[in-house]
Amino acid sequence: MEYRRLGKSGLQVSALSFGSWLTFGNQISDNVADELMGVAYDAGVNFFDNAEGYAEGKSEIVMGNIIKSQKWERDTFVVSSKVFFGAERKGPNQMGLSRKHIIEACHAALKRLQVDYLDLYFCHRPDKNTPIEETVFAMNTLLQQGKILYWGTSEWSAVEIMEAIAVAKQYNLIGPTMEQPQYNLFERNKLENEYLHLFNNHGLGTTIWSPLASGILSGKYTNGGVEGTRLALEGLEWLKDRTLAADRMEKATALQELANSLDVPLAKLSIAWCLKNPNVSTVILGASKVPQLQENLKVLDVVPLLTEEVIAKIEAIVQTKPIV
Numbered sequence: 001m002e003y004r005r006l007g008k009s010g011l012q013v014s015a016l017s018f019g020s021w022l023t024f025g026n027q028i029s030d031n032v033a034d035e036l037m038g039v040a041y042d043a044g045v046n047f048f049d050n051a052e053g054y055a056e057g058k059s060e061i062v063m064g065n066i067i068k069s070q071k072w073e074r075d076t077f078v079v080s081s082k083v084f085f086g087a088e089r090k091g092p093n094q095m096g097l098s099r100k101h102i103i104e105a106c107h108a109a110l111k112r113l114q115v116d117y118l119d120l121y122f123c124h125r126p127d128k129n130t131p132i133e134e135t136v137f138a139m140n141t142l143l144q145q146g147k148i149l150y151w152g153t154s155e156w157s158a159v160e161i162m163e164a165i166a167v168a169k170q171y172n173l174i175g176p177t178m179e180q181p182q183y184n185l186f187e188r189n190k191l192e193n194e195y196l197h198l199f200n201n202h203g204l205g206t207t208i209w210s211p212l213a214s215g216i217l218s219g220k221y222t223n224g225g226v227e228g229t230r231l232a233l234e235g236l237e238w239l240k241d242r243t244l245a246a247d248r249m250e251k252a253t254a255l256q257e258l259a260n261s262l263d264v265p266l267a268k269l270s271i272a273w274c275l276k277n278p279n280v281s282t283v284i285l286g287a288s289k290v291p292q293l294q295e296n297l298k299v300l301d302v303v304p305l306l307t308e309e310v311i312a313k314i315e316a317i318v319q320t321k322p323i324v
């Protein structure tokens with residue numbers, strides 16, 4: 001496994017990490033979740049990603065039970081939670097980035113994950129109804145209390161992140177260390193354009209999500225249907241429509257042909273492509289089945305296959321390179 005610094009921080013995260021969205025407490029059994037975490041940890045994965053909103057808190061309960069039963073030393077792994085969407089989603093103060101919800105959500109996540117502190121704590125989305133000062137102060141309070149070690153954002157605009165950095169500077173607080181954006185062959189603008197100033201001048205780290213764009217970049221939907229996949233889950237029709245959009249299907253088919261010509265699974269090629277970007281601190285993998293994760297964890301071998309010539313072929317297919 002390769003380890004990368006999380007931006008300019010001193011924390012080292014495995015280049016491949018593992019997340020639980022849609023799977024833990026929902027799509028897969030707790031036994032499979034346990035097996036997946038074990039496979040990841042044994043391969044050198046040291047970062048496990050979670051959020052209060054995943055399976056309404058159940059995802060954190062499942063992960064907490066696994067961490068406890070595996071008896072891993074606390075200094076051998078990094079675990080995250082995210083605040084914004086709420087686990088309960090009932091009352092007005094059970095979501096968002098107010099001081100009240102941030103503090104209460106952190107306490108609830110610590111309990112569900114059965115840990116004394118969260119290594120990484122993300123603001124899962126920006127909250128237009130809370131002053132940014134209130135959010136930055138609340139995160140700083142949790143840092144001072146030792147309940148979180150680093151805080152960051154997820155899917156914030158560069159302007160919103162800059163505002164948080166400016167507020168932290170103004171009041172001598174600790175600002176955001178990392179952002180968690182979507183990054184894959186179809187979604188590139190934030191990483192390759194919008195955030196460049198934040199990387200170059202503020203040392204922002206990134207923990208990127210959906211490297212396979214929910215599975216289509218494994219090529220499996222070019223030959224097969226959605227049975228047994230996340231796209232067959234009830235309530236995820238929006239994700240199915242987005243994932244299987246005609247232009248994506250067309251590009252995935254062409255990418256699959258390219259992967260075949262290189263004799264490598266498309267999933268590995270797609271994940272390796274994410275790792276090539278030096279502004280990616282860690283690629284968060286998702287998996288619902290053990291063989292998927294075993295395949296994805298071997299992706300470091302594939303990075304050298306991404307020569308300039310191969311990259312050019314990929315660009316010609318996807319045509320998603322932002323104009324900088």
Ligand code: NDP
Nearest residue numbers: 019020021209210212213214215218229230267286287288
């Ligand atoms: P991917 O886009 O990589 O999708 C993972 C899914 O693709 C798997 O669950 C599986 O789904 C399928 N898959 C994985 N590997 C293979 C393979 N080798 N062959 C065929 N199919 C495969 O990542 P996720 O969308 O799961 O995101 C990863 C993590 O990022 C999440 O767990 C979460 O921690 C984080 N995240 C953060 C968000 C945020 O807003 N901050 C939003 C979304 C995710 P299937 O069951 O369908 O086969």
